[in-house]
Amino acid sequence: MKGLIAYFSGTGNTEYVVKLVSNEFAKRNIECEIFNIENDKRIKDEYDFYVFASPIHIEVFPKFFIDWLSEKAPAVDNKRCLLLSTQASQVGYGGRQVSRLLERKGYSIVYMRSIPMPNNYYLGKFKATSEDKKLEMVSEVSNEAVAAVEGFLRDDVYIEKQSFYITELSKLVYKLYMPILNNFAKKNLTVDYDICIKCKKCEKGCPVNNIKFDDAIHFDKKCIACQRCVQKCPVNAFKYKGEHFEQLRW
Numbered sequence: 135m136k137g138l139i140a141y142f143s144g145t146g147n148t149e150y151v152v153k154l155v156s157n158e159f160a161k162r163n164i165e166c167e168i169f170n171i172e173n174d175k176r177i178k179d180e181y182d183f184y185v186f187a188s189p190i191h192i193e194v195f196p197k198f199f200i201d202w203l204s205e206k207a208p209a210v211d212n213k214r215c216l217l218l219s220t221q222a223s224q225v226g227y228g229g230r231q232v233s234r235l236l237e238r239k240g241y242s243i244v245y246m247r248s249i250p251m252p253n254n255y256y257l258g259k260f261k262a263t264s265e266d267k268k269l270e271m272v273s274e275v276s277n278e279a280v281a282a283v284e285g286f287l288r289d290d291v292y293i294e295k296q297s298f299y300i301t302e303l304s305k306l307v308y309k310l311y312m313p314i315l316n317n318f319a320k321k322n323l324t325v326d327y328d329i330c331i332k333c334k335k336c337e338k339g340c341p342v343n344n345i346k347f348d349d350a351i352h353f354d355k356k357c358i359a360c361q362r363c364v365q366k367c368p369v370n371a372f373k374y375k376g377e378h379f380e381q382l383r384w
């Protein structure tokens with residue numbers, strides 16, 4: 135049996151969960167290929183099962199992930215799938231948001247769960263997760279990976295309760311926020327060139343090619359606010375609304 139784990143991760147939380155899940159399968163002698171959806175390669179209907187995982191942005195999956203699911207996830211003939219999100223609050227609504235889409239493509243969702251992880255969006259009025267809470271969440275997440283893999287392999291269907299109304303409302307709010315997200319970097323981020331070492335990790339790491347770095351940084355208007363650029367910077371050179379801030383580190 136071989137599975138495919140396809141994921142998007144802005145700042146590493148979802149990637150961390152994906153690695154735990156892959157290890158749990160490996161402990162049970164089940165091989166998984168890990169596929170980052172930023173890779174342009176097409177994946178095929180050649181796996182026995184699929185795992186999809188993404189962060190939650192504004193209570194639902196980011197458009198970047200939904201677009202990939204719609205356009206590039208293969209159509210399959212009744213393949214079992216495990217659907218995961220990571221988010222700062224207790225519940226995210228991405229699973230409910232995409233379950234119809236996945237079913238239409240031939241996936242049978244066996245396990246659907248939104249896993250709490252530290253907040254990676256803590257600028258403006260949002261608060262960073264405290265260090266204590268972070269440790270608590272990260273230690274709990276190993277149990278989540280075990281529960282997901284064991285539940286999935288037992289074929290115990292587990293679909294987390296995610297409110298229909300909140301999901302629909304969140305989809306609408308996400309749509310309304312799209313222009314704000316797309317302008318997030320252009321409007322809010324600048325670089326402190328006294329600190330910047332011009333390594334261009336921000337440019338190379340951006341999942342949507344929103345950054346051009348020649349002598350200075352230039353942002354386009356297709357940002358998804360995933361915070362990758364900020365997190366990739368090795369010297370803390372980004373400023374938010376002109377002020378330095380503490381970066382999230384993994």
Ligand SMILES: Cc1cc2nc3c(=O)[nH]c(=O)nc-3n(C[C@H](O)[C@H](O)[C@H](O)COP(=O)(O)O)c2cc1C
Nearest residue numbers: 143144145146147148189192193221222223254255
């Ligand atoms: C633009 C943006 C919006 C977010 N919105 C939410 C949200 O509505 N609810 C929530 O619980 N967490 C929210 N978060 C926090 C992330 O879901 C959380 O940190 C997630 O684990 C990040 O995963 P990643 O590191 O794989 O990108 C948001 C993060 C970003 C960057």
